[in-house]
Amino acid sequence: MKTGQKIKRRDFIRIVALPGAALFIVGYLDIKNKAPQIVNLSASAPGARINAYVFIDSSAGITIYNHRPEMGQGTFESIPMIIAEELEVDIAKVNIMASPADRKLYGDQMVVGSSSISGNFELMRRIGAAAKETLITAASNRWHVLQGDCYANDATVIHRSTGKKLTYIELAEDASRLSPPQNPKLKDPKDFTIIGTSPPRKDIPSKTNGEAVFGLDCSVKGMLYASVERSPVFLGRLVSYDDSKAKAVKGVKYVLKTQRNVWGHRREGVAVLADTYWAAAQGRKALEVKWDNGDLESWSTKKIKEDYKKASAQDGVIFEEKGNFSKVYDSAPVKIEVSYETPYQAHVPMEPMNAIVYAKKDSCEYWGSTQNPNGFRSQLARQCGIAEDNVTIHYTYMGGAFGRRSLTDVAEEAADLSMKTGMPVQVVWTREDDLTQGPFRACSLNVCKGALDSEGNPIGLEHKVICQDIRNQTGDDDRATDGIAGGINTDYLIPNMVIKGVLRKLYIPISYWRSVYHSTNCFAHESFIDELAVAAKKDPLDFRLSLLKNHERYTALLKAIAEKTGWYRPPQKDTGKGVAIVERSETFVAAVAEIAAKDGNVSVMKITVAIDCGIVVNPDIIKFQTEGCVVMGLTAAYKSGLTIEKGRVVEQNFNNYAMMRINECPEIEVIVMKNSYDPSGGGEPGLPPVAPALTNAIFNLTGKRIRELPFNLDMV
Amino acid sequence: MASISLTVNKKKYQIDADPEMPLLWAIRDLIGLKGTKFGCGMAQCGACTVHLDGEAVRSCVTLLGRADGQEIVTIEGISDNTSHPLQKAWIELQVPQCGYCQSGQIMSAAVLLRENPHPTDQDIDEAMMGNLCRCGTYTRIRKAIHRAAEIMNG
Structure with a gap:
């Protein structure tokens, strides 16, 4: 290097x-x-x-x-x-x-x-x-x-x-x-x-010329490459393994048990270490491993959905409440209750996960791509039993991260294997490892209830989130933390509002994924606001403006995006448009999706995003981050989604965990608002409103309300 | 094991390796050129794209044995001093975010422009749909290929 x-x-x-x-x-x-x-x-x-x-x-x-x-x-x-x-x-x-x-x-x-x-x-x-x-x-x-x-x-x-x-x-x-x-x-x-x-x-x-060094591009003299076989059922326990064929592969030096911790769960594996990555990968294929997966193999997406539905009957924890929702709901002239579902998603940064650790007697070095260099340093010091000052972190550019590289788990495997062999070790995950081992963005069920008065004014809203909680994945505490309520807009002037959460604990590991719970909750919440607008027979953008009339920044954003997209122009035949908003990391965002019916299919024509992140240090960075959020948001809306069968992830690689490709990418326009508010986030806020803006546009065009992601754009 | 001869970026290499090893790992780990990236291992993402006798191939599924005796160009060999029109356009339009997929994007685009100096959006989509970008730089890639065509055509 x-x-x-x-x-x-x-x-x-x-x-x-x-x-x-x-x-x-x-x-x-x-x-x-x-x-x-x-x-x-x-x-x-x-x-x-x-x-x-x-x-x-x-x-x-x-x-x-x-x-x-x-x-x-x-x-x-x-x-x-x-x-x-x-x-x-x-x-x-x-x-x-x-x-x-x-x-x-x-x-x-x-x-x-x-x-x-x-x-x-x-x-x-x-x-x-x-x-x-x-x-x-x-x-x-x-x-x-x-x-x-x-x-x-x-x-x-x-x-x-x-x-x-x-x-x-x-x-x-x-x-x-x-x-x-x-x-x-x-x-x-x-x-x-x-x-x-x-x-x-x-x-x-x-x-542009191959010189940028990413974690996977590092190498250290004498380094061994490791490829690790793990139970596809996440928490499966290693029963036994036969490494005789693996050890017969030329270049294979060791076959060793290893493990990593993910949010309190110990996850085991069998590592094949060799002098080239290719030999390690071949050796791994030749391993024969027996796992005890217990009753975890009974889990499937269907079973999770049923579990979540049953759990939705629980009262759950109240995160935020104003007025008395139950009272107005019971007596309201117009009531709506609907549910929205989102799937597990993988981060799939283009650079597969990897880490090099060289653990020596009194010191330790790490080479790789990390979002969390200090956390890696602390972890390696603990694991090696040495002072932090004796741990050196060589962090490189990351080939994408989206939250995945904040976790130390891969470095833990490398440190474990380096300590066991006395050699520098690079652990390289395959794309299949990435997709089948997680951790993932949590799947969720959102149950929303709303009440309108006789003039169509919203008077009550309840939003209940049923999902796993990143901050509470192990142990006996059965209460969700308010982290799971991210992305639910409580700025709307609805007099009676309650935000609740019901915790589910599963063996499937979850973690932070670009914009975190905002990515799921905002889909539900902004779809539901749209449903209320329809019930109130109001324009969805005007409906939001009227509920945010005291909110200067949302108002400015909505007016700016209405003007930019010609929101109030009479619609062209066979077109639809939808709007959604969010606040994430103190940044306010509005998105408008414009779609068209073509040959019986729906085509996404353009996504426009207006973003207010206060004082802007570098407008082009805000623009390209938001362009990226649009692509990732659309991908999560109608391309990708993980499913579970027999306790394991079905999607193994990009052949069936589909990513948006260039031919599917619509025109994207980003409006960066100018003001003198304190600077706020730029990397994630553009993502949450993309999916609901699109599904709201689909309702506008077809009258069909999409309440489950991902959906098949060709089947709309 | 077999003795394989490769010409990579006009330099000759004699490699003693398993002919079943994908070209990707030979380029990265045996020759030491790290600009060609591993992304999926099954020709789904295009991060490993190189030119094999002038054609864009996914080196993660191209067996080393097939490349024996052939001429390979990687991102490091596409120009001197980052001067290829695509590289200039990529810099001008500030295309990369994380940058990991961009070697593969540029290698695919280079073949497109060689075969078709005036590509339409549709030509670009067809030539580039094998290259994934998780950061979502697609709209800029499209613009940058048009810009590179302009630079190339003077």
Whole structure:
């Protein structure tokens, strides 16, 4: 694998205390242990650390360490952009490099929940501003002038009255000896020149020429490859195995039991380790393994649906309540009760799961793609029985993640096998492993009840979610947490509303999947709002506007998308349109689907999404993330869905777990709203409203209400 | 085991390997070119697409024995200095997100443009439907192929 250029050790130890931030111990950064992604850092010359994020080097120039792992969500560019803005450097001229995994230096680096920008915007501005002020102080000391008489522009400090200049490179060593300011002054947002623009992302060229390094591309000298056979029934227990044929495969070195933990469940496997991946995979095929799957083989999608339906009779836990729903429902002139169902979904990032771990006596190293570098470090320290400081995480670009790479399970297998063999081990999952082992997005049953008064005004709504809870998968506690209620819009002005949950506990592992429970609940909720609008004989977009008249951001979004899509134009023959909205990660989204009937089939013509995520750091990143959300949302609506038979997943690979392909991809338009609210999430919020916008459009065109995903678009 | 000779990106390699091994693993693990990706192992996703004597093939199901004596081009060999019109267009339109599938996308698109310098949307869909992108970059891929055609045709 590529490793970082070595930069000579500079021993500048500083403690930077930034208001609202963790303590940053600024000192020598061990470049040789860096993740492999470096852009244009060509020099091995001495350099100076200004703080944990900014390194200035006499020949390579300015390098910004990005502490948020990149999985396609664009933080490799957007986080350094925020620092560069306040630092007064041209983003085109800086190098960007992945920071080490170090909670003490960088706080929690886990990239989940569309939180990188919202959680770091203020902090990154302070980091950049503090570094800039430190450089200005260094210049003013050099010139014996007041700091206030100097300013910074384009990586240069300038003395206002004389026009004297010193570059950041010339000032770096002096600056690195100074204590950064506690309260750096931040720019007025109207003076932003980088935030709000879309410079070419620096990781892109390497993603067109094969140079970008993903986890699976790493290799370590002497490394063994492992392929692991596991029970297709998830919690099956290993009874026995015969490895004689496996060991006869040339290149196979070991056959070993292994295990990983997924949300409290121990899942067992038999690993074949060999000197090439191909030999390991061949050896695995030659294994004969006996599993005890107990009565788990009785489970099927049908049985789960029946279980959920039965469970829906339970009262469940109340997460949120206003007014008295039962009372108005009992006496309402118009009542509706319907159910919606969604399936298990797999993340299927294009890069199959993998991990390299080299566990030595007193230290441990990991190479691979992870959303959760600090969590991996803690896990490996625990597993190897060593201090966290002795664990080094080399995190790479991720070939997609969507939540799957926040879990440590694959690294646990690699660590277990490395400890057992004393060798570095790369565990490589096949696509079949990915699809049949999980964890998955939970399937769900949503029961919605609504009441209208005699004038068609909604007066009551109950939304009950029946599903597994990521946060409560083992043990005796039978209450669901409010996490399972994500994506249910309580901003609607419906006077009597109650949100409930009924927990199901199954042996099937579930986890976070792009936008999590919003992806299922929003389908149900926004379909149901549409059903209420139909019952009230109102335009579905106007119906939402009237129920959100006090909500400035939803109102602006709905009006913007109505205008962009010509919502109020008389419909063309054989076309339909549907709308849906959501709030996810403090971002507000409206989606409109436009469809047409063609030769007896329904064709998705265009999806338009309006997204309000407050101050936008990089509009193109918001756009492409939302484009991706549309494709993933449509895929989950009418292409993919996992089914269970005999306790195991039926869909094994992309041949029957279908993904949207280019020929099926409709036109997508994204409207990025402009305002001055605090920045909020960009990676997930576009996904939840896509499915209900589409099914609402199908109702608009055909009068057929789709309440179960995935549906077959050709059969509508 | 057999001795297999391959020309990859104009460089000759002599490999001693199982002729049943898919070309993908020979390129990645024996030759060490990691730009060609493993995605599904059954020619469903296109991440492993390379050119075998000029044709786009899924290297995950192409047996090494079949490639013996033939000329292979991988993403690393498609241009010098990232200068192929497709690479320029991919950068201009900021196509990749995670980037993992993009080697395969570009290798498929390169054959399309060689055979059809002025592809329509439908031509693009037909040529590219074997390449999955879970990040959903399809609309940009379509635009970038048109743009690459423009660059190519001057």
